[in-house]
Amino acid sequence: MAKAKTKAKTKAKAKTKARNIFLVLLICSIGGIGVSWGWNTYGNEMPGVSGFTGEDSPLDPSPKLTVMLNGSDVSQTCSAHYEEGQIYVSALPLLEQLGVAVLAPSPSASSSSKTLWAVTKDHELHHSLGTTQISLDGKTLTLEYPSILEGDNVYVPPSFFEIISAGQLSQEIDEINMNLAVLVESSRLQALNDKKNTPYFHADHLFRYADYVKKNPDLNMEKVIIYVNANLDKPFYTDVSVIVQPEDILVLCNKYNQFPDGYVPKDLKNVGSGFLLRAEAAEAYQKMTQAAAEHGVFFRLRSAYRSYREQQGLYTNAVARQGTSQADLYSARPGYSEHHSGLAIDVTIPTNVSGSLASVRFENTPQFAWFQQHAHEYGFVLRYPSDKVSVTGYAYEPWHYRYVGTDTAKTLHAQELTLEEYFAMEQGE
Ligand SMILES: [Zn+2]
DSSP states (O other): OHHHHHHHHHHHHHHHHHHTOBOOOSOEEETTEEEEEOTTTTTTTOOOGGGOOGGGOTTTTOOOOEEEETTEEOTTTSOEEEETTEEEEEHHHHHHHHTOEEEEOOTTSOGGGOEEEEEOSSOEEEEETTSSEEEETTEEEEOSSOOEEETTEEEEOTHHHHHHHHTTHHHHHHHHOOOOEEEOOHHHHHHHHHTTTSTTOOGGGHHHHHHHHHHOTTSOHHHHHHHHHTTTTSOTTSSOEEOSOTTOTTOOOBTTEEOOTTOOOTTEEEOSTTOEEEHHHHHHHHHHHHHHHHTTOOOEEEEOOOOHHHHHHHHHHHHHHHOHHHHHHHSOOTTOOGGGGTOEEEEEOTTOSSSOHHHHTGGGSHHHHHHHHHGGGGTEEESSOGGGHHHHSSOOOTTEEEEOOHHHHHHHHHHTOOHHHHHHTSOOO
16 A cells, blocks of 8 residues: 555656645644654654644645754755645655765665665664665664655655654764765665675765765775775865874875975985985885896886975976876875885886986886886885876876885785775774
8 A cells, every 4th residue: 555655656746746735844733732843852742643634634725844853943954745644754854964874766766676774873774665664773663654755755754753763863963963865776775785894894984985886886885985995085185184103114195194294204225326215115125126137127216205395396397387287197295295205216217317207118118027026025016006096196107116015015916906995995993
């Protein structure tokens, strides 16, 4: 019966609306009693609405319904309607207003898979549309009458919110205080849900995952989680953190993480021609150079440690030449350069004395081939690979290597991971 009603509803929508389904959300008076229901107080205070009889309602022509939420009147945003003696409130705007991430099927999803999934940090609610069944944190609860899906909105009996409130979802909602409603395909929703036990699924990022899913419908869920963990849902150079342990060999320096003001590594060593690297990286670099030479492969440095001021000069010039967006692809802003760490090198072939790296086409040289095969054995990794531009924020740089130590370098090499992805796959607490 409930399902038949749901289906019939869509077809009859225009007609019923015009006739007398009161899409009214104003002030309702029933025999002088103000009808309102509040987030935390709804329940006993709800008057007997079942006494209404649709178009024959004694309140016709202007029954008014106030929807109160935490003491404020949200009737304007949250349409409620009254049909066949029952009150329905649109669930999505209310949940959104409460800061619950709502993941529901798109209107085009098949009717058999229409589920509303509402989530907060610690709670999760599933509801099959058109039924009375609700599952809150695994517990099954029942609405007094079935919900209705109409267009892309979901109409539920007010008791829906009572149930949520009883489940203490509301307290948490107050804390989260975020607004987001996301509509995605059920299969995507399920895929995100299936990833909940992934060690690096951070519940704190739930809203961001959901939003990223919506914006990147073709990205697999593993990548959604990793990329959001890596902050890639935020534009580069926004929400920047100052690096807490700049001297850490595994320091992550990128467009979200900058070196503290005035940071200069303490253990810089000259590795020849005035190029400086931190002691551990310098030693590894010397070993690597030696090993390459033994195989008849020779290369030289074009750059190693760069101070803030040097980087500032390079970046300023790049912007003047190419404009900001192009410069940002190839040049780090001062404070954000890996060269600032004293752990990064730019290499080139020895015969190229003054030409630009781009003109050398380093990726076509035997030196590059050797680096591809052996750099990780000495703790160096290709930092800006061609297929990870969207992750690193930098164009392909076949000449730029970063020292991370041999263990990590081997892992990154074997799993084809960038440092961004590596850290994004760290386990949550
Ligand atoms: Zn470089």
